Amino acid sequence: MPDLEEHWLHKFEQVIKTGQATRFNHYLAGLDRWFTMYATRLGDENSRQLALVFNDITSQKKAEETLRQSEEQKTFLLKLSDVLRSIQDPVKIQEVAAQAALDYFKADRCYYCEIQGDKSIIRQDAFRGNLPSVSGTYALSSFPIFKAVLQKKQPFVMPDVHTTNLLDDDLKQLCCQLKVISFIDIPVVKSGKPVGILCITNCNPRNWTNSEVDLAEVLAERTWAAVERARAEEDLRQSEARFRLMADAVPQAIWLTDAQGQVEFINKWWTDYAGAPFKPTSVAEITSRFVHPEDAPKVEAAFQKAQQTGKGFEVEQRNLSANGAYRWFINRGEPYRNPQTGQIENWVGTSVDIHDRKQAEEAVRRTGEQLRNFNTLLEQQVTERTQALKENRDRLQSVFDTTLLSMSILEAVRNENGDITDFKIKFVNKEFEQVTGRTDLLGKFLIEEFPGVSTSGLYTAMLRVIETGKPDQMEYFYPFDGFNNWYSAMFVKLNDGLVLSNLDITERKLAEAELVKNLTLLQQTEELVGLGSWEFNPENAEFKWSEGMYRLFRVKCGTPVQLETYLDYVVTKDRPKAEKIIRLIRQKADSFEETLRFNINDHTQTLKVKGIAVKDEAGVTVKMLGLILNITEIKNLEEENLVLRLQQQKDLLLAILEAQEEERRRISESLHNGVAQILYAAQLSLEQAVSATIPATRAELKSILNKSENLIKDAIRETRQASHELVPLLLQEFGLDAAMKNFCERFSHTGLNLSCIGLEQRLEKHLELAIYRITQELVNNIAKHSGATRGRVELFREGESLIIEAQDNGKGLNLNTTHRKGIGLKTIRDRVNLLGGTLSIESELGRGTLITIILPMQTPRITNLE
Structure with missing residues (x-):
């Protein structure tokens, strides 16, 4: 075998020397292959022959290497994902990913390049030694290789820029200047469009393996996903921040539950109002703790019905505040449905304080704080983060569409000098559209559509909030652009614009005006009639006087007073x-009334004091209210009236005595001129018979006796008549009608045509007797003094009055002198006055007289009318 490596020869020499067989694995660089080899000596110890067995294990080694690299890559990617997951800054993610790639690939430079249009942006790169940073923004046109990579949308691998034909001389020179001799460029393509490139470079030539290229592709994808996730989360945080800021402009409670009614969120306004920090709970528990017992059943029923029907609900209820008092709210809720499944996932709603409106209806209801996030952590793919952002926006829209406030988001419009000239309408809720009657306002300009804003003071307040950044609120009357209402507005700065909320408070303003009017009337009434009012608070023993009270006691208005001031x-x-x-007062009595005398400025004043307890809906006394009325003049008038009545009683008594005395004189005169004269004549007649010197004949004596008998009978008749006048038995037995007719018949022989008509109805005895005496006197006056030929005395009833009319055709009366003459008419007048009646006289000289007497059916019971 040519080029046999020294290592092998050494192994063979040892086997020959020792005779011990050996087995080993070795990589043969010249062939780029792995072998396992078995060597043994042939023959005795002097033999130089070897038996060799070779086995090519290159495939096995490559498989083992691939597996090892795969495990390393998995470990690397898992650690990188764990690190990137906790980072929220997109630039920091690029920095950490580049440094991790630099270390793992043992490269000299690594960076992630963002593609935005014709620009490539390198925000942060990782490099070794004294290499220069390449972070910055570059035109793609100056990097043809980048453009080529992006166009092919495939990884670009460069082992050595010196030997390649893929780069022109200029680009090679630039690579040499930047010490980029070998590199991998991995494009990131989304929806068919390139969005970034991951670059890994070395200062020396390098043969990049397929596994390294594959790993770089995965790393590029994860870096892009982490960056996009961070940006989506940042967008979500900004959206939630805007959401909370806009919620700060809402002076009402905002809540969120899941589909089953478990409360996931209640804003800070509510926790401040209720005096209880938020904790996960249920609608049923909140209803039990904070809703008035009388309202709780209908609130629970409304929510249960909404869950069954899937429709929104609205209910008015009383909610318990931190100070223990109940206030009226209108509670609205709407379902939020999953856009894909249509299933209800949440219930969102608002609860608006309408207590002022409720009070105004019966007599003639704070700004919302921060809204906490919805505990929705979006940790999945970028598409899921985007969907979560949309759901958040939909929930926000639902909240704003259920509020009673008119809400809008405005963006400042500035001129070349930076001065604000108008506000562009970026958002309005349904209540705003309903109040204005406009659904076309988005994108239009506030002042152009509502010119009255610039003259109502709103525009000045809006500019001030933009300038200072401090929230502001105001109440204003808006009689422009077809409106004629009072509003409460709140402004909160949002970037270079405003969140504007408006609440119609016209009813409250009208109620306040009515209250001021009533207070003014009360003050005027106090001043006019000498009246004062007071108020006592049992909680803090605070005692207050009205201006009228200070006037009553001649004390300077505003001087501190207490209950003991009365003493x-x-x-x-x-x-x-x-x-x-x-x-x-201290015992909170339900009511009391007392009359006292006070020494005020050395004058005794009589004052009537009244008090009453004012209780809440639970029947607990919350305050004591009272009035003090100056009745000094009334008391003085009562005393004067008592003296006057005593004098009148005295005058009436004297009149009765005088009438009685006159009656006695009349009876005496009747007895003297009537009975006495007749008896005297009888006496003379009898004396004549007794004292005659010549005995009378029987006939003469009988004549004298008959004459005396007749005289005695006349005396008896006269006596009986006087007795009847004194004690009218006919009146007692048969009443006024019979008694009056009987009395009038006595004058039939006098030539006077006299008609007497009484009353068949029986009256009280004292009243019948009084009327009888009055008619007696009237008849006697007609018979004795009028000179009349015809007369009429009539008694009849009209309603609750008795009327006596006495009329004659006699000589008449001189009304200018009548009151001075005749005790009879005076007696009649006194009797009428005593019975609480009236007497009137109509008369002309020579044409008769009409006397009309009107008596009440219910008269003072005077026993002595004789």
Whole structure:
């Protein structure tokens, strides 16, 4: 065998010398093959002959080498993947991948080149020794070899630039200058387009193996995938950051659950409101903890129905806040479906505070914080990362489309000097479209479409937020562009633009205006009627007075007061009452009312104090409210009225006594002029019979006795008539109608045509007697003083009044002098006044008189009307 290697000859010499056979493997470089060889000596110890057995094991060795290299490559790729997975910076990924390739291939330079249009960008390269860096941006036209690699879309392997015919002289010279003598260029092609090249170079010629080229291809693909993954994750982080920033402009709760109702996210606004940090929980548990017990069943039912039907839901509910109070919210939820399967994966929604609106409806509801990420880690292929980004955007759209806020994203439009001249509308939600009635606003300019923005103060606030970067908010009235409403706006800077949110607060503003109006009316009322109001908070014992209270007590407005301030002014005798009021207020009594006297500026003032407890929906007293009314003048008037009534009672009593005295005089006169005269005549007649000197004949005596008998009968009749007038038995037995008719019949022989009509209905005894005496006096006046030929006295009822009319055709009265003459008419008037009635007289001289008396059915019960 020619060119037998020295190693072999040495092995053969040892076998001849020792006689011991040997077996060994050896690589024969000249033949590029592996052999296993067996050598043994033939003959005795002096023999120089050998027996040799050769076996070509090149295939076996190559298979073993291939397996070893494969294992090394797998280990290398696994370690590289582990390292790249934790790196988020695309440039850092390129740097780490290049350095790993440099070390594994034992190359002199390695870099990943990005292809963008006609440019190749080397962001970071790895190299050994003092080789110059080649990072930078290059035109593909200056690297024909790159263009050729990209066009063929196949790896380009160069063992030695000195001996190749594939490179022109200029390119060879450039390679020599950069010490790139041998290299591999691996193109990365996606969707038929080149996106990058992995380059591995050596300063010396090198025969690159197929396994090395294959490994380089895998490395190029993984480097590209890692870079794209990092960029996708960076895009995702920026999207989520924008998502959180936009959510910061939303003063409402935002939530996310899975399809079964397990809560995956609640924003910070809600955790601040509820005073409880977020932790994974369920819709049912949140409902149980924070929703008012009366509202919890309908909230659970609405969510369960939405899960069954796959449709959104909306429900109004009261949520518990950190301070223990409930506020009204409108809770909206919408399903998010997987774009490929159509299955519901999440429920997203918002919960907006509508407490102010609820209060306004009954009397006549913060800015959202950061939104946490959705715990969706996209660790798969770039296509999966892109899909996750789309899903995130869809969820964001769902959130914004369920809010009651009008939201938009605006981009500043600047002139050549960098000054902002307008804002371009980049995004609007459905509520914005619904409020404006426009669906064509994307891409248009804010001021051009809504000129009123520049004059309403909005534009100035927007420029200020852009300039300072600090969020701002304002309330404004917008009577432009077909609107006539109040809004609450919040501005948050986003890059060179804004996130703008608007909430219609017209109802709240109208309610506030109504509240101011009512407060003004209350203040005016307090000042007008001497009224004051107070408020006591049991939680902190804070006691407040209204302006009216300060005026009542002549204290400077704003002076600190407390419950014990009452004790500084109350008079000594009423101090126990004041202490009782203080005790009732502190004990939160449901209500109380008390009248006290206070010494204010050396004047005693009588004040009525009222208080009432104000309770929450749980029946717990949250405050005490009260009024104080100055009733000093009322008290004084009551005292004056009492004196007046006593004087009136005295006058009435005197009138009754005078009437009684007049009645006695009339009876005395009747007895004197009637009964007494008749009895006197009878006496004279009898005395005549007794004292006659000449005995009277029987006929004469009988005549005298008959005359005396007649006189005595007249006296008896007159006595009975007077008795009937004093005690009208007919009235007691048969009532006013019979008694009045009987009384009037007595005047039938006088030539007076008198009609008396009474009331068949029986009345209270004292009232019947009073009316009888009044009609008696009226009839007597007609008979004795009017000179009438016809008269009428009538009693009838109208509603709750009794009416007496007395009319005659007599000589009439002089109304200017009547009140001075005649005790009879005065007696009638006094009786009418005593019964709470009225008396009116209509009369003309020579044409008769009409007297009308109106008495109430319910009269004061006066027992002595005689």
